[in-house]
Amino acid sequence: MTTYIIRRILLMIPTLLLVTVLVFLIVRLLPGDAVETIIGQYTPLTQGDRAAVKHELGLDRPWWKQYGDFVGGALHGDFGKSLQSQQPISKDLKNRLPVSFELGALAIIISIIIAIPIGVLAAIRQDSILDQIARSSSIAMLAIPSFWLGTMINVYPNTWFNWAPPTYVPFREDPMGNLWFFFIPAAVLGVGLAGAVMRLTRAQMLEVLRQDYIRTAWAKGLRERSVVIRHAMKNAMIPVLTLVALEVPIVVGGAIVVETIFSVPGMGFYLVTAANTHDYPELQAVTLLLALVVVVSNLLVDVAYAYLDPRIRYS
Amino acid sequence: MADVLLFPQTAPAEAPQRSHGWMRGVLRFARRKPAGALGALCIIVTLVCALGADMQVITGFQSHAQLLAPHFYDAQNLHNRLQGPSWAHPMGTDRLGRDQLSQIIYGARVSIIIGLSSVLIASVLAALIGVVSGYVGGTLDLVTQRIVDGWIAFPPIVLLIAGVQVAKAYVGQGGVSQTFAVILVLGILLAAGTSRVIRGAAIAVKNEQYIEAARAMGATDSWIVLRYVLPNVMAVVIVLATVGLGTAILAEATISFLGFGVPPPFPSWGRMLSADGLLYMRKDPWLAFWPGFAIFIAVYGFNMFGDALRDVLDPRMRGR
Numbered sequence: 001m002t003t004y005i006i007r008r009i010l011l012m013i014p015t016l017l018l019v020t021v022l023v024f025l026i027v028r029l030l031p032g033d034a035v036e037t038i039i040g041q042y043t044p045l046t047q048g049d050r051a052a053v054k055h056e057l058g059l060d061r062p063w064w065k066q067y068g069d070f071v072g073g074a075l076h077g078d079f080g081k082s083l084q085s086q087q088p089i090s091k092d093l094k095n096r097l098p099v100s101f102e103l104g105a106l107a108i109i110i111s112i113i114i115a116i117p118i119g120v121l122a123a124i125r126q127d128s129i130l131d132q133i134a135r136s137s138s139i140a141m142l143a144i145p146s147f148w149l150g151t152m153i154n155v156y157p158n159t160w161f162n163w164a165p166p167t168y169v170p171f172r173e174d175p176m177g178n179l180w181f182f183f184i185p186a187a188v189l190g191v192g193l194a195g196a197v198m199r200l201t202r203a204q205m206l207e208v209l210r211q212d213y214i215r216t217a218w219a220k221g222l223r224e225r226s227v228v229i230r231h232a233m234k235n236a237m238i239p240v241l242t243l244v245a246l247e248v249p250i251v252v253g254g255a256i257v258v259e260t261i262f263s264v265p266g267m268g269f270y271l272v273t274a275a276n277t278h279d280y281p282e283l284q285a286v287t288l289l290l291a292l293v294v295v296v297s298n299l300l301v302d303v304a305y306a307y308l309d310p311r312i313r314y315s
Numbered sequence: 316m317a318d319v320l321l322f323p324q325t326a327p328a329e330a331p332q333r334s335h336g337w338m339r340g341v342l343r344f345a346r347r348k349p350a351g352a353l354g355a356l357c358i359i360v361t362l363v364c365a366l367g368a369d370m371q372v373i374t375g376f377q378s379h380a381q382l383l384a385p386h387f388y389d390a391q392n393l394h395n396r397l398q399g400p401s402w403a404h405p406m407g408t409d410r411l412g413r414d415q416l417s418q419i420i421y422g423a424r425v426s427i428i429i430g431l432s433s434v435l436i437a438s439v440l441a442a443l444i445g446v447v448s449g450y451v452g453g454t455l456d457l458v459t460q461r462i463v464d465g466w467i468a469f470p471p472i473v474l475l476i477a478g479v480q481v482a483k484a485y486v487g488q489g490g491v492s493q494t495f496a497v498i499l500v501l502g503i504l505l506a507a508g509t510s511r512v513i514r515g516a517a518i519a520v521k522n523e524q525y526i527e528a529a530r531a532m533g534a535t536d537s538w539i540v541l542r543y544v545l546p547n548v549m550a551v552v553i554v555l556a557t558v559g560l561g562t563a564i565l566a567e568a569t570i571s572f573l574g575f576g577v578p579p580p581f582p583s584w585g586r587m588l589s590a591d592g593l594l595y596m597r598k599d600p601w602l603a604f605w606p607g608f609a610i611f612i613a614v615y616g617f618n619m620f621g622d623a624l625r626d627v628l629d630p631r632m633r634g635r
Contacts, residue, residue, distance in 0.1 A: 018465030143615035148607025155603040253472035
């Protein structure tokens with residue numbers, strides 16, 4: 001197991017390097033001029049001023065040195081200063097990462113609570129009305145744009161009942177208010193995730209329920225509940241767990257949209273603001289961090305999978 | 316069920332009498348996969364809207380007369396701002412007095428153009444990378460797959476936002492070139508995941524006996540790839556392209572919603588919902604409904620149809 005983990009981590013290094021190169025390239029290729037962003041487009045500048053600002057930002061150095069600084073800084077958790085606020089970006093990220101994490105975790109929990117029971121029920125009552133409804137609604141869930149759902153929640157209760165979604169409060173100040181605030185965006189995000197999880201749960205359960213050891217369990221005269229939960233679900237859940245973890249990139253992407261709609265002060269909102277104000281150091285830091293989250297979660301999936309299914313370790 | 320009730324519309328009832336081969340095929344598909352047929356119906360509705368919004372596409376840009384859409388998408392009438400549904404404007408009007416129904420119908424054209432072109436780019440790119448990487452194998456495969464790993468690691472929306480900004484700088488700022496930038500980035504992004512699946516299929520085909528037989532008869536690698544591997548992974552490519560169309564339409568709508576996608580005045584379903592219109596939506600709530608519903612219909616259609624197509628084209632999935 002240890003060898004497997006080490007091998008898997010070593011395989012992660014080239015991916016991570018590639019990610020940093022990509023982020024670095026994208027930000028260098030972006031249109032506009034960092035100097036103009038700081039000083040403002042309309043302030044008259046001499047060549048000397050321009051060179052001074054460039055020097056201060058380190059933009060006059062060769063690209064490989066800039067790349068080295070970027071990676072070296074990132075390894076120390078130093079992402080430079082924001083062009084807009086002149087504050088260290090790492091401070092912003094430290095405040096915003098937990099917010100997005102809470103949103104993502106709640107969304108995944110909500111999706112599991114919706115998807116797994118319905119998926120299992122649909123499988124044990126295959127082709128029943130419930131199964132038909134579950135199957136078509138799972139595809140429908142995948143097709144509902146989260147920003148549509150979010151916008152409707154922002155619009156309809158407001159026009160009909162004069163009710164608006166709550167505003168953000170930190171967890172430390174008001175735990176219940178904080179959870180209630182997160183519930184709506186997390187549910188919007190969770191519904192989108194639930195579709196895929198439900199489909200896979202159903203497919204896996206159908207597969208497992210056809211196995212010989214399930215027939216044996218029935219033949220032993222076990223009750224349905226124990227056949228389904230103790231014998232079938234345990235084996236059907238492995239791929240489902242993988243899917244849940246593989247959804248991290250979707251959660252990250254979805255969080256960008258949902259955070260924008262409900263004004264959640266997280267990473268996604270930060271990214272959209274940075275892209276709108278052309279704040280490249282911020283954009284660079286957030287992109288790198290979000291990609292890192294995805295790479296690490298993929299690693300965790302593989303390790304968990306190898307732990308649950310020993311055949312993988314030895315292949 | 317609704318699927319069954321809607322099904323006659325996809326295949327006319329008089330078809331069985333003088334049924335041609337393909338008619339019978341369509342009928343059989345509809346009977347076996349009612350959900351897939353419903354998806355096909357959604358696709359047909361979207362395509363009809365895209366082609367027939369006005370006479371431009373049908374007459375080869377000879378005529379600009381309106382056809383399905385009652386008004387031009389950017390026709391403003393400030394006296395008629397934020398009207399609720401009426402006979403003149405079945406879906407109401409927006410903050411500039413533009414007819415919503417017309418915008419939705421023209422929006423189908425924008426979505427379909429972006430969806431089809433980006434999926435075309437993605438499919439060609441993915442087939443090339445996937446087949447070569449899978450067929451050649453060895454070091455090339457290892458290196459290519461690590462690159463694909465990094466490619467997939469990026470949350471797609473993040474890369475879309477950043478990528479469209481970059482592409483815009485090199486393609487130009489105008490409306491058409493900005494739309495082109497969206498297509499390009501979407502195509503490249505969609506290719507990553509697709510190429511992984513195609514690679515898997517190519518490896519499976521590579522180990523088949525008929526490849527060995529071809530090689531024994533002295534076939535060259537390029538001949539084997541073109542004659543045997545590519546045709547055999549084509550089913551996978553088609554299925555992924557169908558589902559990819561739904562993904563592309565949804566992704567375009569998402570970044571347009573965030574303000575990084577298709578620029579005005581082109582009607583984009585995503586931008587019609589964007590947050591700066593929230594105040595107007597609260598005045599005229601229908602504004603918040605129809606664009607999202609249109610996205611839903613298109614994406615649902617491609618997902619459902621692609622799903623059914625997978626079952627039909629992939630023999631291993633038959634009977635499930």
